[in-house]
Amino acid sequence: MAFIELTNVTFTYPDCSAPAINNLSLKINKGEFVVLFGASGSGKSTLLKLLKKEIQPHGQLMGQIVIDGQPVQETEGLANEIGFVFQDPENQLVADDVLHEMVFGLENIGLPPTEMRSRVAEMVHFFGAESLLARKSHQLSGGKKQQINLASVLLMQPIILILDEPTAQLDPVSTREFLDMLKRLNDEFGMTIILAEHRLEEVFTLADQIIMMENGQVQIEGEPKAVIPKIWNSVNRDYVPSIPGLFLSMNGEGSVPLTVKEGRSWVQKALADVYDEEEQVSTPLLDDVRIRAKSISFRYEKKADFILKELDLSLKKGEFYALLGGNGSGKSTFLKLMAGLLKPDIGKVLYDKKPLNGYKHHELTKRIGYLPQNPKLFFLQDTVEKEIQETMAQWELADASEADSLLAQLGIAHVKTSHPYDLSGGELQKAALACLLLRKPEVLLLDEPTKGLDPISKRRLAEILLELHAAGMTIFMSTHDIEFAAQYATKCGMMFQGNITSEDIPKKFFKGNFFYTTMIQRIFRDFAEKAPMTLEEVKRQCASTKL
Amino acid sequence: MENRFARFHPLVSFFFYAGSVSLLILMLHPIFLGLALVIILLLNFFHDRLSGLWRWKFFLITTFILMIILNPLFNERGRHLLFEVGTHRVTLEAVVFGGMNALSIIGVIALFVSYNVIMTPNKLLFLFAKILPQFAVLLMLTLRFIPLMRRRLEEISVVQRSKGISVSHGKWKRRVRTGMLYVQTLLTYSLEEAIQTADSMKARGYGMSTRSSYEYFKFRRADVLAIIYLVILLSLIIYCRAFGYGFLTVYPVMEAWQLTHLDIGALTSYLMFLSFPLFVEAGGLFRWRLSN
Numbered sequence: 001m002a003f004i005e006l007t008n009v010t011f012t013y014p015d016c017s018a019p020a021i022n023n024l025s026l027k028i029n030k031g032e033f034v035v036l037f038g039a040s041g042s043g044k045s046t047l048l049k050l051l052k053k054e055i056q057p058h059g060q061l062m063g064q065i066v067i068d069g070q071p072v073q074e075t076e077g078l079a080n081e082i083g084f085v086f087q088d089p090e091n092q093l094v095a096d097d098v099l100h101e102m103v104f105g106l107e108n109i110g111l112p113p114t115e116m117r118s119r120v121a122e123m124v125h126f127f128g129a130e131s132l133l134a135r136k137s138h139q140l141s142g143g144k145k146q147q148i149n150l151a152s153v154l155l156m157q158p159i160i161l162i163l164d165e166p167t168a169q170l171d172p173v174s175t176r177e178f179l180d181m182l183k184r185l186n187d188e189f190g191m192t193i194i195l196a197e198h199r200l201e202e203v204f205t206l207a208d209q210i211i212m213m214e215n216g217q218v219q220i221e222g223e224p225k226a227v228i229p230k231i232w233n234s235v236n237r238d239y240v241p242s243i244p245g246l247f248l249s250m251n252g253e254g255s256v257p258l259t260v261k262e263g264r265s266w267v268q269k270a271l272a273d274v275y276d277e278e279e280q281v282s283t284p285l286l287d288d289v290r291i292r293a294k295s296i297s298f299r300y301e302k303k304a305d306f307i308l309k310e311l312d313l314s315l316k317k318g319e320f321y322a323l324l325g326g327n328g329s330g331k332s333t334f335l336k337l338m339a340g341l342l343k344p345d346i347g348k349v350l351y352d353k354k355p356l357n358g359y360k361h362h363e364l365t366k367r368i369g370y371l372p373q374n375p376k377l378f379f380l381q382d383t384v385e386k387e388i389q390e391t392m393a394q395w396e397l398a399d400a401s402e403a404d405s406l407l408a409q410l411g412i413a414h415v416k417t418s419h420p421y422d423l424s425g426g427e428l429q430k431a432a433l434a435c436l437l438l439r440k441p442e443v444l445l446l447d448e449p450t451k452g453l454d455p456i457s458k459r460r461l462a463e464i465l466l467e468l469h470a471a472g473m474t475i476f477m478s479t480h481d482i483e484f485a486a487q488y489a490t491k492c493g494m495m496f497q498g499n500i501t502s503e504d505i506p507k508k509f510f511k512g513n514f515f516y517t518t519m520i521q522r523i524f525r526d527f528a529e530k531a532p533m534t535l536e537e538v539k540r541q542c543a544s545t546k547l
Numbered sequence: 548m549e550n551r552f553a554r555f556h557p558l559v560s561f562f563f564y565a566g567s568v569s570l571l572i573l574m575l576h577p578i579f580l581g582l583a584l585v586i587i588l589l590l591n592f593f594h595d596r597l598s599g600l601w602r603w604k605f606f607l608i609t610t611f612i613l614m615i616i617l618n619p620l621f622n623e624r625g626r627h628l629l630f631e632v633g634t635h636r637v638t639l640e641a642v643v644f645g646g647m648n649a650l651s652i653i654g655v656i657a658l659f660v661s662y663n664v665i666m667t668p669n670k671l672l673f674l675f676a677k678i679l680p681q682f683a684v685l686l687m688l689t690l691r692f693i694p695l696m697r698r699r700l701e702e703i704s705v706v707q708r709s710k711g712i713s714v715s716h717g718k719w720k721r722r723v724r725t726g727m728l729y730v731q732t733l734l735t736y737s738l739e740e741a742i743q744t745a746d747s748m749k750a751r752g753y754g755m756s757t758r759s760s761y762e763y764f765k766f767r768r769a770d771v772l773a774i775i776y777l778v779i780l781l782s783l784i785i786y787c788r789a790f791g792y793g794f795l796t797v798y799p800v801m802e803a804w805q806l807t808h809l810d811i812g813a814l815t816s817y818l819m820f821l822s823f824p825l826f827v828e829a830g831g832l833f834r835w836r837l838s839n
Contacts, residue, residue, distance in 0.1 A: 054749040084750040091740050092747035094684075096691040097669065103761040105751035113762040120761070138694070152751065341705050365711035372706045376736055377699075380707065380728045394711060421739050435710070 002027035003192060004051070004160070009063035011046060011216075020046045020059075022216035028209070031190040033182075035203050035224075037239060038213035039454045040424045044196040047213070048162050051194070052082045067160070080109055083158035087165040087452070089145035090138075098140070098148055099133045105156045119155050127151050127181075141327040143174025150181065160192045161185065168198065168452040171326045171480045173515050175199070179206060198454045201241040201483070201519055204228075205258045212239065225256045238455035242483065242519045242535050249539060263523040288317040289353070290443060290474045291338055296347030297498075298337060307333050309498040310347070315443070315476055320469045322485035322506075323478040324516055325495030331478035332373060334495070335445050338476065339370040366395070369441035373448045375432040379420040384412075384431045387420070388438070395439045406434050410464060426457035433464070444468065446477035450484050462488050486510055486518045486533045507533060550594060550665065551831040552824040556770040557670035559777070564662045566781050567821055571654045573788055576795040577643065577804065579817060580650035586821045587657045593828050594664045600657060607656060611649045618645025624798055644797045661824075669763065676760040683760070684753075688744075692737075700733050773823070780820040787813035 004027070011021040020043045028034055036044050049055050050065060053072050065072040067082075086092050095101040102123070106116045124130055127147060137145065146166055153161070163182070167175040183206050185191045197203045204210065204224050212220040212231065220230050232240050232248045240248065243263040244256045252270055257263040292315070298308040307330045315321055315338075325331050336342045338349060340356040349356045356364060372378060381387040388403050397403075407413045410430045415423055423431060429449060436444065449465075450458055458481070466488060469475055478495075479485055485492050486506045493503035494516065502509065510517040510533055511525075521533045532538045552560070571583060591600045600607075618641050625640025668690050676683035707713065707729070714722045714729070787793050793813035796802045806814065 049746075052750060054752070054755075055746045080752060084747075086743055086747055086750075088740075088743055091743035093691065094744065094748055095687050096694075099761075099763070100669070100672070100687060104748075104753075107758050107760055108752040108755060110756045110759045112759060116759070116761050137691075138698075149747075156751065336705060339709050341708055361713070361716060362711050365709065368709075370706075370709035372702075372709070374702070374706075376739075377703050377706045377732065378710070380712070380732055391710070421735070 003030035003032075003068060004028040005064075005066045007064045007066075009050070009061070009065060011050060011057075011059055011061050013046075013057065013059045016059075018216075020216050021050070023063075024217055026211070026218060026221070028192065028194065030192055031186070032192055032208045033186045033206055034192075034194045035200070035207040035210045036194060036196040036213060037198065037200060037210065037454075038219070039456055040426060042213040043216040044213055045164050046216075048084075048164050048194065048196060051160075051162060052084055055084065080105070080156040081158055082160045082162060083153035083156060085146070085149050085153055085161070085163040085166050087168050089142045089149060089169055092149045093137050093145065096136055096138070098129070098135050098137055101137055101148055102133075102152045102155060105152055109156065119157075123151050123155050141174070143170045143177065143327055146170060146174075146178060147181070150178070154185070158191070160194070163193070163195045165196055165198060165452065169327075172482060174327060175480075176202065176515065179203065182206065198452065199481075200239060200455075201243075204241055204244075212236070224258060228256050228258075236456075238459055243523065245535050246520060246523070246538055249535065260519065260522045263519070267523055267527070289314045290317045290319075290351070291315040291476075292350040292353075293334075293338065293344075294348045294350065296337060296344035296349060298333060298342065298344050306345075307498055308337070308344070311499050313493070313500055313503075315474060317474055318469075318472055320465070320475045320488065320490045321477070322489035322492045323476070323495055323500075324480070324482065324485060324492060325478070329495045330498050331495050332447050335370070335447050335476070335478060339368050339445050340364045341370070366439055367442045369436035369439070369444045371429070371432055371436060371444070371446045371449060373451065375428045376421060378432040378435070382419055383417050384420060384423075385416045387431075387435055388416075391435045391438050397438060403434070403438060406437060410434055411460065424457075425452045426454075426461070429453075429461070430464070437468075441473075443474045443476065446475065448478055448480065450479050450481040458484065482510070482516060483518050483534070486521075487536065550828070552827045553665050555773060555827075556764050556766050557666065557674050558766070559770050559773045560665050560670065561674055562774065562777055563823060564658065564666065566777060567658055568655055570781075570784065570817060570820065571651050571658065574784070574793045574813075574817060575647045575651060576793055576810075577647055577650070578806065579793060579814060580647055580654060582814075582818060583821055584650060584654050584657070586818065586825065587654055587661065589822075590661050590824055591657060593825065594661055599660045599664060603656065603660060607653050610656070611653050614649035614652065615642065615645045618642070618648070626800065640797050640801050643795075643801065647795070647797075673760070673763055676758075680758040680760065684758075696733065696737060699737065700729065703729055703732055703736075777820060777823060780816045783816045784813055784820065787816075793817065 006024060006026040009021055009024045010019050012019040022043075024047070036047070038044055046057060049057055050061070051067070051072065053075055067075070093101055094104050099120075102120060103116055106119065111119075124133065129147070129151065132140065132144065132148070137148065140148065146169075150166070161182075167178055170178060179202055182193055182195070186193050186206070195203060195207075207224055209221065210224050210227055211218055212227075219236075220227055220234075228240055228244045229248060231237070232245070241258075243260065244258060246263070247257055247266060250270065252266060254266070257266045291313075293311055293313040295310040295312055296308055297306050297310055299306045311334065323331050323334070333342065337344055340349070340359070343357070351359065351364070351367065379387050381390055388407075392398070392400070392403065404413070407416065410433065412427050412430045412434065415427055415431065420428060420431065449461060453461065462484065465475060477489075489506055491503060492506050492509040493500045494509075495501070510521050517525075518533045520535060520538060524532055532541060571580070574580070588597070588600075591597050619637045620635075622641045622644070623636040623638065625638030627639035629637045629639055629642065631637065672683055672687055672690075675686060704714070707725075712725055714726050716722075784793065787809055790809070792807065792809045795804065
């Protein structure tokens with residue numbers, strides 16, 4: 001019998017007509033690494049929470065959930081056997097310093113202090129977190145916070161580890177580190193791991209079984225290599241990562257490559273003559289500088305270290321600039337400085353060659369639209385509609401039909417009367433974007449707009465941004481999503497230690513990088529001078545060589 | 548340099564501070580208070596070169612001056628007339644009494660500054676976790692949430708400023724309304740996010756069985772000795788105080804300031820109690836010198 005077995009599980013939230021989980025059956029064997037994916041609202045989180053009795057949501061549950069031969073409803077002592085790591089690194093923290101956070105679970109189950117000591121010592125060592133123990137938890141980067149959360153859960157020695165989009169907020173390097181940790185736990189301790197994720201590039205290579213959910217049901221399940229072609233041939237093609245995507249779009253033969261290594265060996269055999277393409281002529285940019293940062297330095301407190309150090313940047317009219325960089329490298333701070341929300345300690349920010357403080361407050365706000373990293377804080381009113389009305393009153397706009405057509409264009413007309421917090425991440429972001437676009441800004445500053453979006457919402461966001469860009473909008477965004485930046489931006493920059501250390505058009509920018517580069521580029525990196533970066537490029541090149 | 552005193556068990560530090568505050572309040576005698584203040588200043592100097600105290604300078608000075616002025620202003624009792632303002636008598640007794648209270652209060656404040664350096668939230672939490680485990684969790688959450696809410700409010704104000712809404716521009720009525728909206732948003736947002744915190748706590752078995760607590764501190768021999776030292780001194784002083792020593796009676800008739808034998812005994816114990824952290828630091832320095 002399978003280790004975890006769900007039979008005909010149906011779950012309905014109170015006051016909801018449609019069930020969140022609909023007649024779902026599933027088997028997971030002991031020691032498996034399972035990846036769960038699917039659109040936001042497909043019931044992933046609900047399913048995960050149902051597995052753990054303490055956090056089962058309220059609602060009507062039908063069917064059987066059996067773990068290790070015991071129905072979940074009847075279990076008592078399972079609390080420490082199932083560990084759960086949530087999406088938001090910050091919200092899971094309970095204590096204000098790291099050591100307290102780590103032992104929180106152990107204290108709860110009433111473990112004697114001596115045993116606690118030995119477990120903590122071991123785990124801290126495993127994570128290499130000695131130096132973090134005395135730190136305040138809010139000073140840590142998102143990646144470290146998430147590792148502490150994981151450590152705190154692991155201290156309880158679970159046999160099943162459930163993770164709900166744990167890397168959604170992490171930069172590529174931290175994500176990598178976190179996933180490696182999971183891989184080790186799975187390999188070395190035989191821990192059963194169930195992971196829900198949106199960014200599938202890397203997790204597919206780790207998984208024994210992948211499960212795609214849609215409308216509360218299991219759509220497709222099985223081994224990654226067997227299942228990926230099925231997904232490719234369905235409407236959900238967006239979920240297929242770029243390496244298998246490359247293989248499938250070329251109608252490759254043999255087993256589907258998942259890792260860069262497999263991808264390379266396949267490419268060597270099959271695609272030997274693809275990448276000799278002439279240099280693509282990059283679109284000439286207007287030389288008009290829209291926003292210019294002139295050696296700005298900034299720090300939050302007088303005696304603190306500088307977060308930005310003599311940073312220079314010119315954002316040209318009509319550019320679509322993507323700023324990459326680790327958690328805590330100062331991207332968000334820089335965006336706020338560009339929007340005039342913070343003032344640099346040294347240096348100046350110029351907008352159309354005039355310093356920001358030469359503008360009146362509302363003149364600047366009218367020109368620059370700023371989308372915060374957390375769009376929840378954007379809304380002061382309790383429905384989207386009221387927020388839009390407020391915005392229109394503020395900017396003295398009378399044409400209500402314009403707002404309606406904007407909402408329809410963004411595809412969120414149906415959520416007009418909802419409370420902002422009831423929207424999904426993607427919807428919330430679009431609602432905020434709608435409020436920004438109403439005042440017709442000349443520049444859009446977006447702080448990690450791709451965070452936590454599923455592949456389909458991400459593509460829609462890209463479509464919207466490209467449309468705005470085509471209409472002449474200057475766009476500046478920070479992001480962790482390399483594939484996104486490589487595909488859509490006209491220029492990429494790298495933030496490191498408070499400075500922009502390199503910037504170029506995406507093609508050149510990603511060429512030398514190891515971590516901050518696309519999967520496709522990693523495959524082709526040694527083969528050609530002008531290695532392609534995205535699936536689209538490879539397809540184009542193939543088409544051209546065949547002609 | 549790390550404080551040697553800070554390395555004692557939290558119970559020792561807590562006992563020292565609790566004892567010192569009670570002494571400052573109980574032993575109202577100008578000589579006692581004056582010397583105590585000197586010791587507390589030295590203590591602060593050893594902790595952080597007075598930088599913590601420096602931040603409180605205005606508060607300390609205004610409190611001191613206000614208390615010295617206010618008592619004679621409202622209180623005309625006493626025999627020794629200093630001078631008269633109109634029909635208002637300003638007496639020596641009133642000035643002395645006000646002065647003693649002022650010294651006592653700023654002494655307590657200065658002691659709290661040093662307390663903040665030594666008794667980290669961690670230690671307090673440790674002490675409470677022993678007695679009231681549930682309360683300790685509440686305290687821990689509060690310790691995290693207060694700065695968190697402040698950071699969130701700042702974030703809201705930045706995001707709203709980007710929309711052109713702010714509490715520092717425009718008409719008063721509008722500004723107040725916006726401020727209310729900020730707070731409302733902060734609360735809804737924080738409640739919403741707290742659901743996740745609650746889930747994470749439940750997922751880690753919170754409330755399942757009786758809590759134990761991780762022992763960050765061990766009770767060592769030095770701690771036992773320190774506690775014995777402090778308890779003996781404190782009992783001695785309180786014994787003396789119960790018989791009226793170490794205390795200046797001001798009303799109805801002011802005593803002489805002169806100290807009797809027992810007063811001096813009480814004073815010595817009092818100073819030895821208060822300077823305990825100083826002895827510890829000095830001893831540490833001395834040993835360090837010797838060994839080098």
